[in-house]
Amino acid sequence: MKRRIRLTLRARLTLVYGGLFLAGGALLLVLTYSLVEQGIPDEGAIIRSFNSAGEEVPQPGTEVLTEDQNLRLLATNEVWAEALDAIRNQGPLALLLVGLGTIAIGWLVAGRMLRPLQRVTDTAAQIAESPAADRGLHQRIKVSGPRDELRDLSETFNRMLERLDQSFDGQRTFISNASHELRTPLTVTRALLEVALHRQDASAEVRLLGETLLEVNARHERLIEGLLLLMRSDRELAERSYVDLSDVAEYVVAQTPAGGVAVTAACEEAPTLGESVLLERLAQNLVENAIRYNAPEGGWVRVATRREGAFAVLEVVNSGPVVPAFEVEGLFEPFRRFGTERLATASKGAGLGLSIVRAVAKAHGGEVAAVARAEGGLTVTVRLPAAGD
Numbered sequence: 001m002k003r004r005i006r007l008t009l010r011a012r013l014t015l016v017y018g019g020l021f022l023a024g025g026a027l028l029l030v031l032t033y034s035l036v037e038q039g040i041p042d043e044g045a046i047i048r049s050f051n052s053a054g055e056e057v058p059q060p061g062t063e064v065l066t067e068d069q070n071l072r073l074l075a076t077n078e079v080w081a082e083a084l085d086a087i088r089n090q091g092p093l094a095l096l097l098v099g100l101g102t103i104a105i106g107w108l109v110a111g112r113m114l115r116p117l118q119r120v121t122d123t124a125a126q127i128a129e130s131p132a133a134d135r136g137l138h139q140r141i142k143v144s145g146p147r148d149e150l151r152d153l154s155e156t157f158n159r160m161l162e163r164l165d166q167s168f169d170g171q172r173t174f175i176s177n178a179s180h181e182l183r184t185p186l187t188v189t190r191a192l193l194e195v196a197l198h199r200q201d202a203s204a205e206v207r208l209l210g211e212t213l214l215e216v217n218a219r220h221e222r223l224i225e226g227l228l229l230l231m232r233s234d235r236e237l238a239e240r241s242y243v244d245l246s247d248v249a250e251y252v253v254a255q256t257p258a259g260g261v262a263v264t265a266a267c268e269e270a271p272t273l274g275e276s277v278l279l280e281r282l283a284q285n286l287v288e289n290a291i292r293y294n295a296p297e298g299g300w301v302r303v304a305t306r307r308e309g310a311f312a313v314l315e316v317v318n319s320g321p322v323v324p325a326f327e328v329e330g331l332f333e334p335f336r337r338f339g340t341e342r343l344a345t346a347s348k349g350a351g352l353g354l355s356i357v358r359a360v361a362k363a364h365g366g367e368v369a370a371v372a373r374a375e376g377g378l379t380v381t382v383r384l385p386a387a388g389d
Contacts, residue, residue: 013110018103025095033087116150137165182224190217245270245314246305252283261291261299270305270312271387274364282360285353290318311383320377328370332358
């Protein structure tokens with residue numbers, strides 16, 4: 001399949017200007033040639049002009065003209081013929097040269113007229129390519145020039161950016177305040193439950209209820225921590241340091257309880273630049289999810305790091321239930337868990353694990369992808385820009 005040539009708006013405008021000029025010029029050239037050709041006097045008209053000048057000239061075909069009159073008649077016809085030849089032969093060349101000049105001028109004029117539109121495009125591209133797009137919404141388009149449609153477009157775009165920026169700021173402030181406000185009552189609740197459980201006169205029913213409430217409270221605390229981390233990882237990183245993903249992966253595997261699942265690590269050097277705390281949480285979420293959503297018996301998890309060209313790669317593979325391919329992408333959405341509804345169950349996670357993984361990867365300029373294994377389980381691969389040697 002042939003690739004279609006994509007013309008820019010500037011090129012299309014230039015072609016339209018040039019095409020209209022050449023079409024109009026060609027029509028004018030044809031019209032001029034036709035008018036000149038129709039205006040050429042015939043031999044009888046020329047002879048009558050001799051008579052009007054006082055010369056005795058017989059009618060054509062009756063007597064022969066004098067030698068001088070023949071020469072003058074021939075010279076007049078040659079002048080008209082040369083004029084027609086000049087229009088026919090040199091006119092198209094002149095039109096082509098002037099047309100090329102007009103196209104060049106049209107290219108410059110179109111570029112100048114579309115300059116405000118290019119500023120809109122550049123600003124939108126900077127916001128879209130920012131690692132934290134909502135943090136790029138503070139940018140504005142420089143508005144200048146006459147009051148026309150392009151200036152109205154720039155001002156409208158700036159107003160839209162301002163509204164979006166205010167909306168994102170309000171959302172971040174609300175999540176931050178709500179998360180911090182919820183931390184205090186959860187901490188108090190946990191302390192009261194622990195005190196009640198450690199009382200000597202507590203009955204077995206009270207202890208069972210207290211342990212259940214502690215599990216629910218712990219899940220709520222993880223949810224709040226996850227929301228705060230998700231908000232933090234969505235921001236662009238201010239400082240980056242050298243981090244080897246192999247060290248991070250080996251540490252996480254050693255510190256994470258496996259609960260009967262066989263966890264192995266095959267870690268090669270995978271250097272990158274980033275924030276070590278966030279990268280550790282990324283690896284921890286992947287390993288914990290791989291352990292949590294695994295086979296009831298004989299489950300396993302394989303963690304590997306390596307360097308592939310310009311990328312540092314962290315890969316986590318696990319056994320487990322078969323995941324339909326169309327549901328894989330949805331697992332990265334907040335509060336989504338495979339095989340469960342959005343219930344407040346303590347046995348499962350808060351549903352933010354893979355969402356945090358994707359947010360951390362994006363904040364580091366990388367990406368994460370998951371592939372469902374035919375035998376069951378997932379293969380999750382994180383690619384981050386590798387650090388220079």
